[in-house]
Amino acid sequence: MSAIINRPVIIGTRDSALALWQTNWVLGRLKELFPEQAFEVKAIKTKGDKILDVALAKIGDKGLFTKELEMAMLEGEIDMAVHSLKDMPTTLPEGLVIGAICEREDCRDIFISPTGTKIEELPQGAKVATSSLRRKSQLWKWRSDLELVDIRGNLQTRMRKLEEQKLDGLILAAAGVIRLGWADKITQYIPTDVILPAVGQGSITIEMREGDEEIAQVVKPLNHEESSLTIRAERALMRTLEGGCQVPIGALGSLQGQGDNRRLVLNGLVASLDGQKICQGQEEGNADEPEQIGLRLAERLLQLGAREILNEVRQESKQ
Numbered sequence: 001m002s003a004i005i006n007r008p009v010i011i012g013t014r015d016s017a018l019a020l021w022q023t024n025w026v027l028g029r030l031k032e033l034f035p036e037q038a039f040e041v042k043a044i045k046t047k048g049d050k051i052l053d054v055a056l057a058k059i060g061d062k063g064l065f066t067k068e069l070e071m072a073m074l075e076g077e078i079d080m081a082v083h084s085l086k087d088m089p090t091t092l093p094e095g096l097v098i099g100a101i102c103e104r105e106d107c108r109d110i111f112i113s114p115t116g117t118k119i120e121e122l123p124q125g126a127k128v129a130t131s132s133l134r135r136k137s138q139l140w141k142w143r144s145d146l147e148l149v150d151i152r153g154n155l156q157t158r159m160r161k162l163e164e165q166k167l168d169g170l171i172l173a174a175a176g177v178i179r180l181g182w183a184d185k186i187t188q189y190i191p192t193d194v195i196l197p198a199v200g201q202g203s204i205t206i207e208m209r210e211g212d213e214e215i216a217q218v219v220k221p222l223n224h225e226e227s228s229l230t231i232r233a234e235r236a237l238m239r240t241l242e243g244g245c246q247v248p249i250g251a252l253g254s255l256q257g258q259g260d261n262r263r264l265v266l267n268g269l270v271a272s273l274d275g276q277k278i279c280q281g282q283e284e285g286n287a288d289e290p291e292q293i294g295l296r297l298a299e300r301l302l303q304l305g306a307r308e309i310l311n312e313v314r315q316e317s318k319q
């Protein structure tokens with residue numbers, strides 16, 4: 001394919017090492033697909049990159065890692081933005097759409113221990129770092145004796161704090177660790193039936209202006225069908241459940257079978273903010289209607305106890 005846009009296409013990104021890695025990966029694929037097309041990368045700092053000392057759950061601001069990039073896109077400063085899909089709110093600003101959901105990397109959470117000790121072998125009261133309520137609640141269910149400590153910052157900062165603060169371990173997403181070339185530091189891949197990953201975990205996504213047909217043509221070939229179908233179901237679940245407030249949600253879709261009979265199986269979970277209650281379920285349906293499956297699972301979880309959890313979260317956030 002030859003050049004299709006008569007000017008450089010500007011790709012926006014955060015400036016963290018992981019974001020830059022992901023953007024370079026996207027750039028590499030685009031250059032392969034469109035060797036004649038000029039591309040430029042523009043790095044922009046987001047609020048989430050500037051506030052480093054507060055747990056994300058406390059800031060409670062959706063779009064912490066995306067807002068500045070979205071403004072730049074709406075103002076025409078950049079043509080697309082590369083994000084970790086996990087950090088993207090389920091509702092996008094007016095005028096922006098997801099142009100592609102790229103092939104998912106390993107979606108699991110992982111455990112890194114400086115001594116190589118697995119979670120089940122840790123001594124009572126061991127200190128494990130994660131700020132994610134989703135991870136905390138599921139870890140508590142498994143090992144209620146652990147001391148879970150908050151940790152923030154980009155991946156490099158967290159790895160440094162692991163040593164400096166003499167922690168027994170750290171939970172992270174496999175995808176980021178693998179992308180930064182630290183797979184050999186991983187002590188344990190946590191099975192998804194022990195810790196259900198975050199919605200969209202491990203997938204890179206490209207956001208763009210709605211109706212920008214030129215950019216849509218450039219971006220579309222990066223869409224990965226299986227990742228896209230499963231993550232659309234996960235995001236529909238999340239969109240229905242959160243309804244304007246942040247709750248710990250885990251979800252993972254998978255495809256089964258082939259052709260017209262392909263099924264999409266979606267697992268999901270909602271946890272209370274204190275991690276004491278977890279409400280879990282599964283729903284499946286035809287893979288062609290991922291949003292309906294997400295919606296149905298949300299309704300089922302609400303019946304199974306998620307409604308109580310959400311009401312408590314709303315009460316707490318009012319205080």
Ligand SMILES: NCc1[nH]cc(CCC(=O)O)c1CC(=O)O
Pocket residue numbers: 084085086087171172173174175176177200201202203204
């Ligand atoms: N919330 C931060 C964040 N956003 C995306 C990743 C890793 C890559 C991914 O999961 O797609 C991470 C780090 C982590 O949770 O360990």
